[in-house]
Amino acid sequence: MAKIALFGANGTIGSRVLREALDRGHQVTAVVRDPSKVTVEHPALTVVTGDVLDPKSVAAAAQGQDVVVSAVGGGDGPGHLATIEPAAESLVEGLRMLGDAAPRLIAVGGAGSLRTPDGKQVWDTEGLPEFLLQIMRAHGDALDFYRTVTDVRWTNVSPAGTIEPGERTGTYRTGLDDLVVDENGKSRISTEDYAVALIDEIEKPQHVGERFTVAD
Numbered sequence: 001m002a003k004i005a006l007f008g009a010n011g012t013i014g015s016r017v018l019r020e021a022l023d024r025g026h027q028v029t030a031v032v033r034d035p036s037k038v039t040v041e042h043p044a045l046t047v048v049t050g051d052v053l054d055p056k057s058v059a060a061a062a063q064g065q066d067v068v069v070s071a072v073g074g075g076d077g078p079g080h081l082a083t084i085e086p087a088a089e090s091l092v093e094g095l096r097m098l099g100d101a102a103p104r105l106i107a108v109g110g111a112g113s114l115r116t117p118d119g120k121q122v123w124d125t126e127g128l129p130e131f132l133l134q135i136m137r138a139h140g141d142a143l144d145f146y147r148t149v150t151d152v153r154w155t156n157v158s159p160a161g162t163i164e165p166g167e168r169t170g171t172y173r174t175g176l177d178d179l180v181v182d183e184n185g186k187s188r189i190s191t192e193d194y195a196v197a198l199i200d201e202i203e204k205p206q207h208v209g210e211r212f213t214v215a216d
Contacts, residue, residue: 002066002202005029005103007052007087010037012165013108013191014071018045020195026202031061052087058094062103067202068095070107073135084138088145095152102152104208106201109143109156111163111187112136114179114213122161122179143211155207159194160215166190172197172214180215189215 004021008014009030021028022042030038031050038047050057052072062068072087088107095102112123113136123136139158146154161179172193173180181187197214201207 002026003029003064004202005031005061005065005068006071007031007050007058007061007069007091008071008073008108011071011073013073013159013163013194015040016165016191016195017069017071017198020192020199021202024199024203026199029061029065031057053083053090055090055094055097058091059097062095062098063101065103067104067106069198069202070105073108073110073139084135085141085145088142092146092149092152092154104153104155104205106155106157106198107142107146108198109158109211110136110139111158111161111179111213113140113143113177114158114161114175115177116179117181117185146211150209153208155201155205155209156211157194157198157201157207158211158213160189160213161187163189163191163194166192168192168196169216170196172216175213175215177211178213180213182216187215 004026006028009018022044027044029046029048031048035047035049050061070091072083091105114122143156146156167190179187
């Protein structure tokens with residue numbers, strides 16, 4: 001059993017990570033600005049007030065945990081977009097306050113910076129809407145920042161090209177910086193299977209200090 005502090009537990013991905021972690025017997029502390037918005041009830045769930053953009057709040061939430069998970073992203077509305085890269089900096093700064101006692105950090109990333117089979121990057125795809133491009137670039141900036149960090153154990157998890165709620169199959173494929181596609185050139189994963197992969201990484205670390213990606 002791991003002790004997990006989860007930021008972004010109310011989001012599309014964060015809520016699936018929360019459920020997957022609880023279903024697999026982990027102890028979760030959901031760190032949110034408004035605890036009343038967390039409607040899940042579970043004996044292994046604690047809900048506390050915190051702010052991912054405040055390093056002191058991050059440090060307080062991370063104290064005594066085995067891992068901090070950040071599911072903070074821009075996919076849940078424009079108001080979240082500007083928090084992606086600043087949240088990365090705040091999370092790292094907060095964990096640095098704990099020194100050698102700092103838990104590991106696993107952050108939800110984006111697919112935009114992944115290489116496509118033609119050698120470009122996903123965000124170079126023609127016709128992408130501007131809001132989606134902004135999310136991709138923000139996640140790319142966060143990843144660039146994480147890659148400068150050597151004193152905090154971090155992992156960035158990029159989803160497939162398409163991620164949306166769906167079936168939990170419990171199976172997935174992984175890659176590093178290349179988009180994982182199927183035989184038809186499509187790249188997709190359900191939020192449920194993405195959560196499976198993230199919790200698997202907590203239970204059996206394979207990608208400390210790097211980004212990896214998951215797809216069906």
